[in-house]
Amino acid sequence: MKKGKMYVCIAVLAPLLLLGVGYVHRLEGTTPVSGADTLLLLLPDDIDFNTPAVRQWLDAASEEGLHVEPIHDSDFLDPLSTTHAAGVILPDQIHRNANDVLIGQLYRYVRTGGNLMVVYDACTWDLNGHFPPGDSRLSTLVGVRYALYDLYTAATMERTRVTGTSAAMRDIGIPPGSSVVVNVSFNPQTGGAKPCAIAVGPGIPDVGVTGSATALVSYAADIQPIFNSSCTSCHPPQSGLDLTPGVSYGNLVNHVSLGYAPAIRVVPNDPTNSVLYRKIAGTGFGGRMPEGPNPLPQVLIDKVRNWILQGALNN
Numbered sequence: 001m002k003k004g005k006m007y008v009c010i011a012v013l014a015p016l017l018l019l020g021v022g023y024v025h026r027l028e029g030t031t032p033v034s035g036a037d038t039l040l041l042l043l044p045d046d047i048d049f050n051t052p053a054v055r056q057w058l059d060a061a062s063e064e065g066l067h068v069e070p071i072h073d074s075d076f077l078d079p080l081s082t083t084h085a086a087g088v089i090l091p092d093q094i095h096r097n098a099n100d101v102l103i104g105q106l107y108r109y110v111r112t113g114g115n116l117m118v119v120y121d122a123c124t125w126d127l128n129g130h131f132p133p134g135d136s137r138l139s140t141l142v143g144v145r146y147a148l149y150d151l152y153t154a155a156t157m158e159r160t161r162v163t164g165t166s167a168a169m170r171d172i173g174i175p176p177g178s179s180v181v182v183n184v185s186f187n188p189q190t191g192g193a194k195p196c197a198i199a200v201g202p203g204i205p206d207v208g209v210t211g212s213a214t215a216l217v218s219y220a221a222d223i224q225p226i227f228n229s230s231c232t233s234c235h236p237p238q239s240g241l242d243l244t245p246g247v248s249y250g251n252l253v254n255h256v257s258l259g260y261a262p263a264i265r266v267v268p269n270d271p272t273n274s275v276l277y278r279k280i281a282g283t284g285f286g287g288r289m290p291e292g293p294n295p296l297p298q299v300l301i302d303k304v305r306n307w308i309l310q311g312a313l314n315n
């Protein structure tokens with residue numbers, strides 16, 4: 001295989017690498033063993049070439065048009081072996097354990113011009129299934145310290161949110177789903193069910209979204225009358241809050257609370273963070289309003305909630 005083709009092979013193998021973080025090592029300025037067009041998949045002696053895990057590698061390779069052949073450690077170590085190859089793949093999971101002889105041979109292989117692809121933490125265990133202290137014995141070969149299990153213990157791996165443009169997600173091969181966060185803002189102006197769909201990306205079915213909306217609440221006709229009958233006896237002047245017609249809206253929407261600053265009295269679309277809603281619902285920010293033994297009927301509390309959800313309009 002020619003040098004140029006080797007680069008192509010490594011590029012095509014990239015999806016396989018995504019099974020874990022991969023390290024590709026290639027010695028610059030050296031010549032790969034000539035005449036070989038085969039990549040070797042290095043396997044422990046006790047692994048049968050027909051096990052499903054091995055077949056997965058071979059099938060994926062042949063789908064990409066690559067010639068990958070499995071080989072056992074003992075054949076790779078055999079000094080008389082005449083095997084020539086464009087490179088050796090060290091698969092994670094299938095090849096966890098390695099003795100020092102094999103590790104030494106891998107160093108030698110690369111030093112003499114061989115190409116080695118180390119997938120994630122392949123060969124990081126010794127023969128007893130223990131991680132060697134410190135880091136992977138292949139760290140120096142790979143050129144980066146990794147498998148620092150002593151140092152990071154349980155924090156070695158962490159699930160975390162991955163965000164990016166859909167193009168970037170496609171490029172790195174992360175399928176959408178739990179990894180793609182979509183914020184949908186639903187702001188209906190009339191009642192009823194409102195279906196809509198989110199286009200995730202080429203080749204991926206749209207995600208359906210359904211929301212049910214209540215009729216648009218009117219501030220003047222629905223909300224202000226609540227204040228008139230239950231609140232204006234105390235507001236003004238209590239808490240610097242004037243709930244009389246004409247001034248109430250300006251006292252509430254995006255207005256910092258006097259008693260609970262920096263909280264806002266009404267945050268449009270967000271009842272949970274609105275002091276007004278939480279106080280009439282009795283779910284926070286001091287005592288329930290209206291002050292006294294009688295809370296507002298649930299239907300009126302819901303009206304205020306819907307008014308906020310619909311954007312707290314001055315309509």
Ligand code: HEC
Pocket residue numbers: 226227230231232233234235238239241256257258259260265275276279280285286287289290291292296
């Ligand atoms: C009997 C008097 C009384 C009535 C009636 C009353 N409130 Fe209050 N309100 C108070 C007092 C006193 C406070 C200050 C103590 C507190 O924050 O709980 C207050 C505080 C508030 C606050 C906090 C304002 C801020 O920024 O600190 C809001 C919001 C509020 N009331 C809304 C209402 C609403 C809405 C009604 C009617 C449904 C109402 N109140 C009825 C006495 C009253």
